[in-house]
Amino acid sequence: MAESLGLTPSETINFAEVPSQILEAFFGVMSATMPYMGDEAGFHNAADQDISVTEGAGNGGGSTIYRMRQGVERFLITDINNAAAGTKSQSNVFVMYDNVSSASAQFNHVPGGSNVLYMDGHVEFVKYPGSPPLNKKMSSIMRLFDRPPGPPPEK
Numbered sequence: 001m002a003e004s005l006g007l008t009p010s011e012t013i014n015f016a017e018v019p020s021q022i023l024e025a026f027f028g029v030m031s032a033t034m035p036y037m038g039d040e041a042g043f044h045n046a047a048d049q050d051i052s053v054t055e056g057a058g059n060g061g062g063s064t065i066y067r068m069r070q071g072v073e074r075f076l077i078t079d080i081n082n083a084a085a086g087t088k089s090q091s092n093v094f095v096m097y098d099n100v101s102s103a104s105a106q107f108n109h110v111p112g113g114s115n116v117l118y119m120d121g122h123v124e125f126v127k128y129p130g131s132p133p134l135n136k137k138m139s140s141i142m143r144l145f146d147r148p149p150g151p152p153p154e155k
Contacts, residue, residue: 051065097126109125
């Protein structure tokens, strides 16, 4: 399967090393949206829902991964008695970032790094390898989504 995705053996993912929350989120979104392939409205509705996961793999160690929306950071707080924790969590939750890959040619910024947008609105350049989402595990996961320009390779 790795060859069909254009991955070399060194770029393949050992799913045992992938954070369980990422795996469960990926499979949860896939299973929720697959019945709606071809039904754009149904697909978008299914994708715009919270995802139920195994206890401990959800936000804040719970059983739900919440979709991105205003105020969702409160579900990431473990100490509800600390009012400053909400602000701190917004500045630590990444929302979007430039492509990161285990192949240097796939980076948007050479010699390797990414602009990362955080939930509080600030943007920070993070060098690779570094803290999430610019670590080696995330680069391997994102490599699955890298598609070279042009038509897909023939089988």
